[in-house]
Amino acid sequence: MSRDERRRVRGVMLCHFVASLAALGMPPFFAILLSEEFASTQLHLVGWLYVLPTVFSALAAPWWGRFADRYGARRSLLRAQVGLALGFLLASQATSVGGFALALTVQGLLGGTFAASNTWLAGELQGERLARALTAMQASARAALVVAPILFGYLIGGISPLTLYAWLTLLPLAAAALVATVPASGSPREAVQAADSASGDRHHEPPSASEAVHPGLLLWLQFGFSFACVVTYPYFIADLQGRFAGLSTVTLATLFSLPHLVYLAFSAPLGKALAGHCPRRTLTLAFAVMALACWAQYGLAGSGWQAQAGMWLARLAMGLAMTAAFVALHRLMSGASRQRAGRLFGRLDAAAKWAGVAAGLGAGVLASRFGLASPLLASAWVLAALGLSLAPGLTHSLSTSSQRTRT
Incomplete structure (x- = not known):
């Protein structure tokens, strides 16, 4: 550069x-x-x-x-x-x-x-x-x-x-x-x-079939991933105050911020480490790990040190998986942005914004009906659905239907 x-x-x-x-x-x-x-x-x-x-x-x-x-x-x-x-x-x-x-x-x-x-x-x-x-x-x-x-x-x-x-x-x-x-x-x-x-740099060759995704799928990944992240925010601290009464406010705030701090610390090295890997496979694995981490946070309870240690580990795993997911998703965006980049990123930004609105409203409904921890479970289910949407059979059918539409 x-x-x-x-x-x-x-x-x-x-x-x-x-x-x-x-x-x-x-x-x-x-x-x-x-x-x-x-x-x-x-x-x-x-x-x-x-x-x-x-x-x-x-x-x-x-x-x-x-x-x-x-x-x-x-x-x-x-x-x-x-x-x-x-x-x-x-x-x-x-x-x-x-x-x-x-x-x-x-x-x-x-x-x-x-x-x-x-x-x-x-x-x-x-x-x-x-x-x-x-x-x-x-x-x-x-x-x-x-x-x-x-x-x-x-x-x-x-x-x-x-x-x-x-x-x-x-x-x-x-x-x-x-x-x-x-x-x-x-x-x-x-x-x-x-x-x-x-x-002799070959990093900018056209994306292979394994890296290309249908634009509709990319918007769904952006919306779903943004929703899965944001829906856990509003009631996380209030939920942990009820489940872990002995934790201080500073500790609760640190637990809340831990995935974001992990992103700040590891996004650059993970980006380099994952450069040679298929972004769709990386994204599928990251969604699976993040879903398990959210499910673990939903199920942890008690005042013992084991439950508290489990929460720290689950938040750390969530941060690493979230970082890997962003890295892979950005590689897919990069491959799709070769034409009409403004239109693409405008739509992606809109998808993320609507996901934030839906997540904020959805978290309130879930917390009032099913408890303060329920947004974590909802996040796990959405992440599982995102992983399934990257299944080869489904993405191939989307690409085929898109080609038929254009012809």
Whole structure:
């Protein structure tokens, strides 16, 4: 990879991290914002406000993907950063809960930095290098998810939430300025192919039949995997508080964060280690291990050290399997992004967003009817279904039907 290519890729990742800090850091403090800024006691609105940007981002993502294909990924990323800044600015000026909800709607409709960033990377890289870049992008989002609540929790102790939103407007604007300074590339894919031909690099050859997947299957994998991850989030700590009464809040938070910390630590080395393996087989195995880990977490109970040790091991296994699944899924995305990358990543982003909405609502229904641990069991079942959907017979029939449709 040339120096200019490295600069562009690092610039895109830094821009996404900066935007993620702002977008992911404030939602955990919506309850404080409602009570302090609007004197509202309707805390049930927090859940609706939490999913509002996600819903409108999912609605807008396919359209913005087509925008990127038509006008270029660079303009799309600039547009997303400026749109995010506008949403934050409107939030800082809100005088009612309705005005704040409108600002979150604008944030969702005009944002979409993750899909725009991935589209840019798909125009710069191919094959294994694109897969590793997508894995690194996922790491930047998870790093922001860990850092942002701690940072903003400290800041909210000194300034009001709406004032903080005004300052946060500067983050996506700074990211947009950084994007504007990153040198544009003429024909990146041709340049990459020429460089690979000169160096003898074979990582960018067309994907083999074992690595290619039907676009519909790829969307299902993205939706199902996102759902299986997110559905375990809302009630995990509350569930463990009931099952393991002796654990401290810090320990519970560490258990919750452990899979994400594993991703941050092992995504890069696992990406290199799995480069020579079939991504579909890796994904099937990862889904199986992650399903078993979720099932184990569902079944563990008691105050003894054996159950607690089992929970730590299950969370560790879940983190490793989740990391391997992301690595393999990104390789499949890389193979499918050779044409109309904006449209593809727009649809994938929409699938992930809708999965998050469905998981949040589904977790509430499951927890109220079947207990706080039931989302873990639901995750295991979804992961098992994902693994079965990768069975050779099913994927072959999907490919055959797709070819018949085109002919």
